[in-house]
Amino acid sequence: MPGRVMVITSGKGGVGKTTAVANIGAGLALRGKRVVLVDADIGLRNLDVVLGLENRIVYDLVDVVEGTCRLKQALVKDKRIQELYLLPASQSRMKDAVRPEQMRALCEELRKDFDYVIVDSPAGIERGFQNAIAGADEAIVITTPDVSAVRDADRVIGLLEASSLSSHKLVINRVRMDMVRKGEMLDQEDVVEILAIELLGVVPEDEKVVISTNKGELVVTESGSAAGKEFMRIARRIDGEEVPIEEEREGFMDWLKGIFGRRG
Amino acid sequence: MSLVDIIARIIKREEPSKEKAKKRLKLVLMQDRAVLAPEILGLIKDEVIGVISKYVDVEGEGTELSIESIGDAYALIASIPIREVKRAVVKEAMMRARRGQ
Numbered sequence: 240m241p242g243r244v245m246v247i248t249s250g251k252g253g254v255g256k257t258t259a260v261a262n263i264g265a266g267l268a269l270r271g272k273r274v275v276l277v278d279a280d281i282g283l284r285n286l287d288v289v290l291g292l293e294n295r296i297v298y299d300l301v302d303v304v305e306g307t308c309r310l311k312q313a314l315v316k317d318k319r320i321q322e323l324y325l326l327p328a329s330q331s332r333m334k335d336a337v338r339p340e341q342m343r344a345l346c347e348e349l350r351k352d353f354d355y356v357i358v359d360s361p362a363g364i365e366r367g368f369q370n371a372i373a374g375a376d377e378a379i380v381i382t383t384p385d386v387s388a389v390r391d392a393d394r395v396i397g398l399l400e401a402s403s404l405s406s407h408k409l410v411i412n413r414v415r416m417d418m419v420r421k422g423e424m425l426d427q428e429d430v431v432e433i434l435a436i437e438l439l440g441v442v443p444e445d446e447k448v449v450i451s452t453n454k455g456e457l458v459v460t461e462s463g464s465a466a467g468k469e470f471m472r473i474a475r476r477i478d479g480e481e482v483p484i485e486e487e488r489e490g491f492m493d494w495l496k497g498i499f500g501r502r503g
Numbered sequence: 504m505s506l507v508d509i510i511a512r513i514i515k516r517e518e519p520s521k522e523k524a525k526k527r528l529k530l531v532l533m534q535d536r537a538v539l540a541p542e543i544l545g546l547i548k549d550e551v552i553g554v555i556s557k558y559v560d561v562e563g564e565g566t567e568l569s570i571e572s573i574g575d576a577y578a579l580i581a582s583i584p585i586r587e588v589k590r591a592v593v594k595e596a597m598m599r600a601r602r603g604q
Contacts, residue, residue, distance in 0.1 A: 385524075386524050397536070421508065422519025423519060425524055426521070429524075
């Protein structure tokens with residue numbers, strides 16, 4: 240059976256798209272699926288460093304599209320997780336080096352061999368975005384709970400609705416429960432109400448993401464990380480498991496600390 | 504929320520900032536979505552003209568439909584020039600209304 244092609248996109252940059260691609264992809268691979276992550280941000284290669292695979296790249300996506308190498312030669316296998324592969328973006332070329340129909344052909348080729356093809360879209364809604372969604376049948380929109388990211392997400396959802404994709408779902412990233420409780424941050428219900436889109440997951444802000452990324456490791460493999468746990472739950476939901484989206488419940492000590500304003 | 508925050512909010516009667524964020528987003532998205540879909544505005548315009556023409560003879564060409572901000576809300580403003588109000592049309596419309604009762 241051919242694999243599923245999903246694009247992860249956001250409109251606004253800096254909301255954690257690449258982190259989400261890496262961790263959701265790794266989560267699916269940890270479940271025993273064959274996963275390839277495609278970095279479609281041509282000219283601004285990023286997914287390789289987030290995965291810690293930056294030293295193992297020989298060929299890239301543009302080489303494959305131009306026929307400089309075979310597809311298999313460009314795929315980089317992850318060091319730690321079985322069945323997780325990366326097709327890196329080109330760093331030296333510009334994004335008009337690839338056309339949407341070439342991306343479509345590439346995704347068709349990859350889905351023959353993988354259960355999941357996950358495309359990391361560049362920020363923006365121009366050529367790079369059009370390339371990234373060209374071969375996908377499903378989209379995951381990432382946003383953070385701030386006004387600019389939500390506005391851009393709405394624009395992207397509009398464009399996805401006008402395209403041929405069969406579904407699109409939302410992941411809200413970097414939610415700070417302490418601020419949500421104070422009413423100083425939009426909560427998941429607010430964002431879903433505003434964007435009118437199905438919710439796939441709510442990832443809490445977690446400094447372990449920064450620490451893991453510094454080391455080229457993935458937070459989804461860490462048992463003590465709140466963000467890592469939610470990325471794993473998102474992977475299970477994508478894979479067809481029923482995993483409820485629960486609001487993060489605070490413990491008694493958190494509540495006590497909150498009352499006395501010693502949160503930190 | 505700390506005690507200090509709670510007390511400060513009660514004294515200032517300030518709404519939490521997320522409520523402001525929500526209101527602002529709803530308005531800006533309404534505008535974004537409408538501006539982005541002029542063809543939708545065109546469809547609304549045609550249907551509005553259709554409905555009004557049942558009662559008064561309007562000039563379809565001169566009709567303008569736009570979304571404007573009034574204070575902190577948005578409104579759909581329609582400007583529809585009337586060519587003339589025909590007695591027969593008014594009579595018929597009133598008959599229709601009575602039949603509907």
